[in-house]
Amino acid sequence: MNFLKFILVLFVIYIDSISFAQEPQELKDKYVLVIHGGAGTISKSTLTPELEKEYKDALKEALKCGQNILDTGGLAITAVEAAVKYMEDSPLFNAGKGSVFNHEGYNEMDACIMNGKDLTCGAVAGVTNLKNPIEGARLVKDSSKYVFLYGDGAQEFCLSKGAAYADSSYFFTDFRWKQYQKALEKDTIILDHDTTSLNYNYKALEELEKFGTVGAVALDRYGNLAAATSTGGLTNKEFNRIGDSPIVGAGTYASNRSCAVSCTGKGEFFIRETVARDIAARMEFGNQDLTESGEKTMARLEKKGGSGGFISVDKRGNYIMMFNTKGMYRGVVTNDKKTSVKIY
Amino acid sequence: MNFLKFILVLFVIYIDSISFAQEPQELKDKYVLVIHGGAGTISKSTLTPELEKEYKDALKEALKCGQNILDTGGLAITAVEAAVKYMEDSPLFNAGKGSVFNHEGYNEMDACIMNGKDLTCGAVAGVTNLKNPIEGARLVKDSSKYVFLYGDGAQEFCLSKGAAYADSSYFFTDFRWKQYQKALEKDTIILDHDTTSLNYNYKALEELEKFGTVGAVALDRYGNLAAATSTGGLTNKEFNRIGDSPIVGAGTYASNRSCAVSCTGKGEFFIRETVARDIAARMEFGNQDLTESGEKTMARLEKKGGSGGFISVDKRGNYIMMFNTKGMYRGVVTNDKKTSVKIY
Numbered sequence: 001m002n003f004l005k006f007i008l009v010l011f012v013i014y015i016d017s018i019s020f021a022q023e024p025q026e027l028k029d030k031y032v033l034v035i036h037g038g039a040g041t042i043s044k045s046t047l048t049p050e051l052e053k054e055y056k057d058a059l060k061e062a063l064k065c066g067q068n069i070l071d072t073g074g075l076a077i078t079a080v081e082a083a084v085k086y087m088e089d090s091p092l093f094n095a096g097k098g099s100v101f102n103h104e105g106y107n108e109m110d111a112c113i114m115n116g117k118d119l120t121c122g123a124v125a126g127v128t129n130l131k132n133p134i135e136g137a138r139l140v141k142d143s144s145k146y147v148f149l150y151g152d153g154a155q156e157f158c159l160s161k162g163a164a165y166a167d168s169s170y171f172f173t174d175f176r177w178k179q180y181q182k183a184l185e186k187d188t189i190i191l192d193h194d195t196t197s198l199n200y201n202y203k204a205l206e207e208l209e210k211f212g213t214v215g216a217v218a219l220d221r222y223g224n225l226a227a228a229t230s231t232g233g234l235t236n237k238e239f240n241r242i243g244d245s246p247i248v249g250a251g252t253y254a255s256n257r258s259c260a261v262s263c264t265g266k267g268e269f270f271i272r273e274t275v276a277r278d279i280a281a282r283m284e285f286g287n288q289d290l291t292e293s294g295e296k297t298m299a300r301l302e303k304k305g306g307s308g309g310f311i312s313v314d315k316r317g318n319y320i321m322m323f324n325t326k327g328m329y330r331g332v333v334t335n336d337k338k339t340s341v342k343i344y
Numbered sequence: 345m346n347f348l349k350f351i352l353v354l355f356v357i358y359i360d361s362i363s364f365a366q367e368p369q370e371l372k373d374k375y376v377l378v379i380h381g382g383a384g385t386i387s388k389s390t391l392t393p394e395l396e397k398e399y400k401d402a403l404k405e406a407l408k409c410g411q412n413i414l415d416t417g418g419l420a421i422t423a424v425e426a427a428v429k430y431m432e433d434s435p436l437f438n439a440g441k442g443s444v445f446n447h448e449g450y451n452e453m454d455a456c457i458m459n460g461k462d463l464t465c466g467a468v469a470g471v472t473n474l475k476n477p478i479e480g481a482r483l484v485k486d487s488s489k490y491v492f493l494y495g496d497g498a499q500e501f502c503l504s505k506g507a508a509y510a511d512s513s514y515f516f517t518d519f520r521w522k523q524y525q526k527a528l529e530k531d532t533i534i535l536d537h538d539t540t541s542l543n544y545n546y547k548a549l550e551e552l553e554k555f556g557t558v559g560a561v562a563l564d565r566y567g568n569l570a571a572a573t574s575t576g577g578l579t580n581k582e583f584n585r586i587g588d589s590p591i592v593g594a595g596t597y598a599s600n601r602s603c604a605v606s607c608t609g610k611g612e613f614f615i616r617e618t619v620a621r622d623i624a625a626r627m628e629f630g631n632q633d634l635t636e637s638g639e640k641t642m643a644r645l646e647k648k649g650g651s652g653g654f655i656s657v658d659k660r661g662n663y664i665m666m667f668n669t670k671g672m673y674r675g676v677v678t679n680d681k682k683t684s685v686k687i688y
Contacts, residue, residue, distance in 0.1 A: 119616040119648070125586075126494060146585045147612045150470060150494055153584030240497030241490045242469075249593040249618040268491045272463040274593040277618050277625070286629030304463070 031070040037329030039309035059331040059341040062086040076226035080216040084228045087214040091173040094212020099232025110246040111137040116225030116254035123246035126151040131166035215262025225260035243267030249277035258283040265308010290314040375414040381673030383653035403675040403685040406430040420570035424560040428478045431558040435517040438556020443576025454590040455481040460569030460598035467590035470495040475510035559606025569604035587611030593621035602627040609652010634658045
């Protein structure tokens with residue numbers, strides 16, 4: 001019996017060594033981190049030079065957070081979480097602290113994270129008091145038997161696993177409050193005077209709010225891909241609506257077989273077109289390269305009236321940052337240490 | 345100005361006639377409807393002959409509901425809703441009326457419907473008092489600007505649009521209550537005596553509950569595809585967990601470009617593997633046929649430890665009913681009027 005056990009143990013060690021050998025063990029040089037801070041009707045005329053600098057600085061800092069991890073041999077999944085967390089902590093982006101006010105004055109935030117290595121993923125939607133929704137998504141992924149949790153239940157689980165709690169007051173920022181007040185004020189003034197401008201401004205406001213999402217995709221030095229997306233949701237979001245950000249295959253997707261994707265845009269269109277999975281599926285099943293996959297997916301989205309953007313990096317380190325809106329807060333850093341951030 | 349209007353109207357009529365001409369106008373003969381009532385550890389030993397007959401009769405009736413629509417030139421989307429609705433109204437399946445009791449004694453039901461013609465879709469999750477969650481999903485699809493609504497908000501919206509309300513008592517069925525009681529009773533007895541059997545029975549029960557899902561896919565006589573899925577959720581479901589059923593691309597998907605899919609199984613695996621979209625994407629981007637797509641998707645799912653099944657019909661009327669469990673309640677009817685229902 002002991003001999004049998006010994007043989008079994010040897011066998012297990014052998015099997016283990018095979019699967020171990022399949023892992024890319026040695027650290028390659030190449031790594032890539034791409035981030036976005038939302039797309040929409042962002043133009044030179046809507047941003048002051050000071051605010052533009054603030055955004056760019058924040059994007060650079062977010063890239064640095066993820067780069068530090070990748071550079072020292074950390075995992076893609078850790079890097080995308082760190083980059084998204086930084087943007088969640090900034091009042092500039094519609095995610096985490098910077099989440100826009102909804103009609104009732106609180107936020108329903110969504111987030112999702114996915115590991116391309118094994119397709120494990122975690123998502124939360126409709127959470128109101130998690131300081132970092134992306135941390136919640138990571139906890140669902142790592143510490144639960146579930147993939148997708150909602151609202152109070154999601155929060156209860158995440159807090160029980162050590163997620164940071166934040167009071168509603170934490171999500172109050174002067175910046176967002178003024179923006180909200182201005183929006184209300186504008187509405188009233190325009191409502192009284194000009195319906196044409198009303199429609200125009202309504203649309204602009206709606207777009208700005210809808211596209212408020214942050215995301216990150218990365219290729220680490222082991223060849224692993226990962227993606228993370230987080231959003232503060234819609235202003236005036238009704239009926240506990242869930243958007244594309246927390247949905248695997250819609251706003252977020254990662255697979256080492258193809259690429260990692262994070263989207264921002266009108267969520268409903270991204271769900272119908274399974275945008276994130278489509279970009280990856282075109283590569284995986286149709287042998288299209290990343291640029292072709294991205295362009296064709298964008299063309300379909302646009303044909304249906306969908307607008308927004310996405311970032312993606314593939315297993316070879318190619319990356320794309322595509323959008324059909326006026327602007328998208330975005331940035332990239334690779335192992336050559338060159339950081340590039342853009343808005344328009 | 346009036347002349348300009350006249351020209352514009354002519355132009356609109358012209359454009360309309362073009363898109364009209366592109367629609368397959370003439371009624372073809374061919375139509376297909378495939379349904380499932382869940383997969384799991386269903387074996388001859390767990391079903392009495394009487395219960396087996398009840399299940400088969402219910403499947404036949406559900407098929408008839410959808411067939412009547414398809415036969416008379418109705419749309420695939422109408423047929424799948426009708427078939428799923430019938431199964432929701434039956435106490436036999438874990439969806440609608442037959443939903444299993446959860447730990448607190450109420451249900452959180454999920455449903456999704458998708459039209460392959462234009463990729464429009466609607467989904468609800470965590471609803472407790474909609475008589476037919478699939479009707480709710482259809483209303484979200486047709487009457488809201490959203491795709492995916494949760495819980496109270498979803499219910500508020502659906503009821504405001506005329507969805508049928510059902511009191512919690514409606515979902516009380518002797519059948520399910522006894523099953524639930526038996527489960528509790530068994531647990532206690534086994535807990536006191538034998539941990540091996542406990543694990544076994546726990547697993548069997550868990551599987552049966554997890555796989556309780558109903559679904560339908562159809563090809564109509566215009567060449568349109570559609571899919572619908574509805575589930576009564578998990579017993580003891582915690583933390584407002586959302587499964588794969590209401591997620592476009594995971595448990596439900598339809599596109600006229602490829603096929604319509606409805607899944608049943610351990611939801612988390614189906615989300616990670618984007619099962620429904622993958623079956624369709626292999627056809628669409630990889631030129632695989634439906635059987636190959638199904639088999640390869642199933643192989644991947646199985647490799648990760650996922651179990652369950654799916655039904656699918658493609659644009660040519662080919663269909664598959666695949667599962668890696670002991671059984672799956674399933675049935676098919678085509679324009680030759682032959683109905684086939686199977687369990688094991």
